[in-house]
């Protein structure tokens with residue numbers, strides 16, 4: 355569980371006004387003194403994220419945010435940054451000093467939230483009784499005491515379980531139990547040393563979870579691997595090797611990519627597929643927004659910085675401008691883009707991807723992703739989408 359990546363954890367963010375006890379609660383929840391706690395207003399400036407095991411629910415990430423009521427110029431920027439966290443938040447915990455008259459701010463009606471009254475040890479019993487009447491769902495913390503902290507954890511689990519969405523399998527609904535899948539993992543200069551990347555590990559694990567036999571090979575040994583096997587139900591390849599792999603895999607064997615599996619699991623797959631129609635409409639000098647989920651070294655085989663820009667301009671015979679946003683950065687003004695391309699997003703959570711897709715839809719900006727556009731550039735998008743019934 356310790357190793358569960360952040361991208362697969364539900365995100366719980368603690369919001370509230372300055373000095374309302376957010377960091378005290380954060381430290382108590384994760385059981386470590388990570389966030390600095392003081393009575394000086396605005397001690398938490400940047401969000402702090404920590405992973406924790408919420409037993410018996412499972413692995414989650416908890417975020418301590420800067421206070422919402424900071425009227426300095428720097429404070430306004432911090433609040434904007436704090437509100438950005440909502441894009442990746444699955445559950446809000448809203449702390450409020452029981453002695454304060456400030457109103458609770460409803461940050462997002464679509465995100466479940468738990469109000470938590472803090473510093474109850476400093477309030478009179480009558481104030482607490484009154485609040486309990488008006489806020490029956492709130493948790494009342496007396497200096498982050500263990501008993502009420504437990505009540506809060508139970509409420510968190512209750513809310514998170516309500517979110518438990520449709521099955522989040524990557525491959526388990528595409529291949530039958532006991533079926534056979536071949537995973538093609540090229541080891542080129544873009545491959546990290548000594549390990550395989552997260553989407554590949556996730557698909558492998560999902561095969562094991564669903565009693566699917568998984569065989570791993572490089573593209574250079576794929577033909578022999580297919581010859582060795584009597585029956586193959588699906589081949590999944592790294593998008594970079596799409597063209598070569600599609601030439602090797604007989605047409606009757608379904609083929610797709612890690613990136614397309616991840617896109618289907620994480621976001622609105624139909625919206626990403628539809629985005630390809632905007633690719634065909636791109637014109638000379640248009641600007642394309644590329645969203646990379648993490649910072650990484652750029653090599654000559656980098657998908658977002660080298661391969662897609664080169665392939666797209668070559669295929670369309672036009673010159674395009676590419677603008678890059680990394681990790682959680684996202685442009686405020688989308689009007690200057692003709693297309694957005696989201697990376698596989700293995701380092702960011704489903705909520706963040708879906709929040710972005712929603713904003714782009716509202717702004718009529720077409721979006722696709724790395725795997726889909728690489729399949730398109732290699733002329734095999736139809737084949738790579740067939741397994742999804744598209």
Ligand code: SF4
Nearest residue numbers: 647648697698700701
């Ligand atoms: S750029 Fe995107 S797909 Fe690539 S490793 Fe980072 S998060 Fe994963």
